[in-house]
Amino acid sequence: MRTLVFDIGNTAVKYGCFEDDVLRESAGGHTLEAVPETVARLRPDHVLVASVAEPTAEWAARLRPLVPGRVLEFKPATTPLPLRNTYATPDTLGADRLAAAVGAAWLRPAADTLIVDAGTALKCDWVEGGHTFRGGSIAPGLRMRFEALHQLTGRLPLVALPADTAAPLPLTGDDTQSAIRSGVLNGAVAEVNGFIAQYRQHSPQLGVVLAGGDARFFQPRLKGHIFVIPELVLLGLHRILVHNVEN
Structure with a gap:
């Protein structure tokens, strides 16, 4: 089975093409206008569209005449999942958080897993026993912290993430x-390490999965063994699509 999933984020649109469960191709910076060319080239059997930003209806409408199988709009509150979701307000739950949980x-x-998704927002989410999404935390991501200090003060300059993220x-x-x-970057690292330490008190065998655009910055600075899976959200969206096609 070949699947194509679109992740419409706050700052970019990414897609991933899977052959069975293997990610064959992914890219960012996608646009609605490029959909016909991408579908014609990749020839997916089924497609999923997920968004934390704009509505998915226009994307789905553009895709349906081009795809022979299912075109699924992922809605966290109603789309069937291969995972139990105990979040109290599923209609407010971001598609990216839930997809990452499914992937993990x-x-x-x-297995117990803590997902650290370092993107536009910095999210730490808890998957219990490999079968239940419990929720987690949401905080500003690194660039958002730099921008807030600049925009919400009179004189502080806008500082960028270092080009060498391992320095x-x-x-x-x-x-x-x-x-x-120092305040933004060392503070964010201490914050995430603090979450990891608290979750490990609850679950000593906890596994930590790191994803998101700033994963390379956090990877050498987090304590203990870390699994780095940059395309975790795309993988979760693929597994959600497979679950809905097969059930």
């Missing part, structure tokens, strides 16, 4: 830019 549960069946981070900044960089 498929990769680590019967050492001084704890004490000796000018305003390095002080902001």
Whole structure:
């Protein structure tokens, strides 16, 4: 089975094409206008569209005449899942968070997993026993923190993430830019390590899966063994689509 999934995020649209459960191709920066060419080239059997930003109806309408099988609009509150969801307000749950949980549960069946999704927002989500999504936390991502300091103050400059994400981070900044960089970056690392430590008190065998655009920054700075799976959300969307096609 060949599937194609679209992840419409806050800052970009990504797609992933899977052959059975293997990701064959993925790319960001996609547009609605490019859909016909992408479908014609990849020739998927089934397609899923998920979004945390714009509605999916227009994307689905564009896709249906082009796809021989199912075109599924993923709605966290109503779409059947291969995972139990105990989130109290599923209609407010982001499609990316739930898809990441499905991907982690498929990769680590019967295991407790903490997902650290470092994207536009920094999310830490708990999957219990490989079968139940319990929820988690949402905080500003790295770029959002830099932008907030600049936009919500009178004089603080806009500071960017270092080009070399693996470079050492001084704890004490000796000018305003390095002080902001220390506060944002060292603070975010300490925050995530704190979450990991608290979850490990609850589950000593906890596995941590790291995903998202800033995963490379966090990877060398998080404590303990970490599984890095940048395309975790795409994998989860694929597994949701397979579940709905097969059931």
